[in-house]
Amino acid sequence: MRLLNLLKIATKAIVLNKTRTLLTMLGIIIGVASVIAMLAIGEGSKESIRSTISSMGSNMITIRPGTDVRGGVRQERSAMETLKLKDYLALKKEATLLTYISPLVNGGGQVINGSNNWPSTIYGVNQDYLEIKITELQSGSMFTDAEVQSASKVALIGQTVVDNIFPNGQDPIGQMIRFNNIPFTVIGVLEEKGENTFGQDQDDVVIAPYTTVQKRILAINFLESIVASAVSEEEAPQAVIQVSEIMRSQHNLEETAEDDFNVRSMEELISTFSSTSEMLTVLLVAIASISLLIGGIGIMNIMYVSVKERTKEIGLRMAVGARGSDILMQFLIEAILISITGGVLGVMLGLGATVFIEKFLNWPTSVALYSIVISFIVCAVTGIFFGWYPAKKAAALDPITALRYE
Structure with missing residues (x-):
């Protein structure tokens, strides 16, 4: 058949x-x-x-303090203060595979405008931060290097903060707000980004000079982390190696000693x-x-x-x-x-x-x-x-x- x-x-x-x-x-x-x-x-x-993750900065590299061993006892990361301003300055000067770099400190508290208040997080950074996070300004301007050096009380706010402390639709630019009773002048509003995949509201932020947050909000002299942007996504792994070498040299670590810091790229997070x-x-x-x-x-x-x-x-x-x-x-x-x-x-x-x-x-x-x-x-x-x-x-x-x- x-x-x-x-x-x-x-x-x-x-x-x-x-x-x-x-x-x-x-x-x-x-x-x-x-x-x-x-x-x-x-x-x-x-x-x-x-x-x-790419919208957060696909080339982003984060340096955080890591655990350390002292007297045979491994210390918690929260107890570490291994990141200093000199580390940021060394990376800015020596790291050829980084395009932007910023110190980062943050803390939680109440944002207040008159009788309106809202719980939020303040991030202390420099003017490179928006480039690293691929974030645009909806209105206003970024603070200057002079304002960072002088620890000026100026801030950028996200749309969620705007909606909750300026409920009547008034223009926030130039307005005075308080964060944990510290007055800040609003000089910019961030472009709306919405929630990410993990349910985190990317617009619920206040951004100010890191020197201001260090001195007036947190009262610390160390950095909680350093964020940077590699020259390209392909160069990110090599940039991580270069950053690690500079950090080890800065911290005078012997060849056999463990790192007292952690360097992570977004590619690792994506993976x-x-x-x-x-x-x-x-x-x-x-x-x-x-x-x-x-x-x-x-x-x-x-x-x-x-x-x-x-x-x-x-x-x-x-x-x-x-x-x-x-x-x-x-x-x-x-x-x-x-x-x-x-x-x-x-x-x-x-x-x-x-x-x-x-x-x-x-x-x-x-x-x-x-x-x-x-x-x-x-x-x-x-x-x-x-x-x-x-x-x-x-x-x-x-x-x-x-x-x-x-």
């Missing part, structure tokens, strides 16, 4: 048993749809994380979160794939039933000249058709599910072409794998015994 004839026979058998075939496909449909939806959620999460997201995606896909296994077992079961029901038909075909390989191909094609058709319906359901998830559940999704290709391959393999044994059993039937079967 020709392949086209076998395909027609298999198709006719499927059409004659529509309800049974649809129920057989159900496991495949649900399995494929689940796999596509889970992969879409995983890919969407990774893209969202990368986008969010860490992406790895976590991938692991969760694999877990979800593995769970969803159980439906495919159940669907495959359903195909095997229905093919067994089909062989039993059509034993006489098989015997008759063999009696008029059909070979065992023809019978094998007939039932194998039938199993593959059921599986592939279920795969097509599953892909359609999966794509519909991703649209529903993104539109109504507000979860980021991204359908990758490879997820659809893999689904079709898995469907074909499922049809062959679970359809082979029943088809082989049909091909091995004795024609005479098959004709006598009741």
Whole structure:
């Protein structure tokens, strides 16, 4: 028999048993749809994380104080004061792979304007900070180097702070506010950025000169961290190495001594979160794939039933000249058709599910072409794998015994 004839026979058998075939496909449909939806959620999460972190400054490098060992006892990071202004100045002078660099100190407190107040965080930085964080000004201007050196009481505020302490829509520029009872003149309003993937409000900030925050808010003479921007995302790993070498030299650390600081790039953060997201995606896909296994077992079961029901038909075909390989191909094609058709319906359901998830559940999704290709391959393999044994059993039937079967 020709392949086209076998395909027609298999198709006719499927059409004659529509309800049974649809129920057989159900496991495949649900399995494929689940796999596509889970992969879409995983890919969407990774893209969202990368986008969010990139919006914070994809080239950003952060230097923080690290743990140290004193007298055999490892100190907590909070007890460390290893970052000094001289470290910032050395990095600014010697680090050739950094374009912008800023000290960073921060503290929490109440922002007050008249009878309006709002709990927020103040960040003490220099004028490079907005370039590092890729943040624009909506209005006003950044403070100058002279204002940093003189510890001027000037500040930039985010939109969330504006909305809560200037509720009547007045222009904040030039207005006097207080942070923990220290007066500040508002000289700029930051462009709205909204929440990031981690649910953090990026507009709930007050930015002031680091010298002002050090002296007037926190009363400290050390830096809590230093943030910088590498010349490019590709150079970030090399910039991390260069920064570490300069810091070790500044802190007079011996070759065998551990670092008393930590240097991290955004690429490491992206990699860490992406790895976590991938692991969760694999877990979800593995769970969803159980439906495919159940669907495959359903195909095997229905093919067994089909062989039993059509034993006489098989015997008759063999009696008029059909070979065992023809019978094998007939039932194998039938199993593959059921599986592939279920795969097509599953892909359609999966794509519909991703649209529903993104539109109504507000979860980021991204359908990758490879997820659809893999689904079709898995469907074909499922049809062959679970359809082979029943088809082989049909091909091995004795024609005479098959004709006598009741």
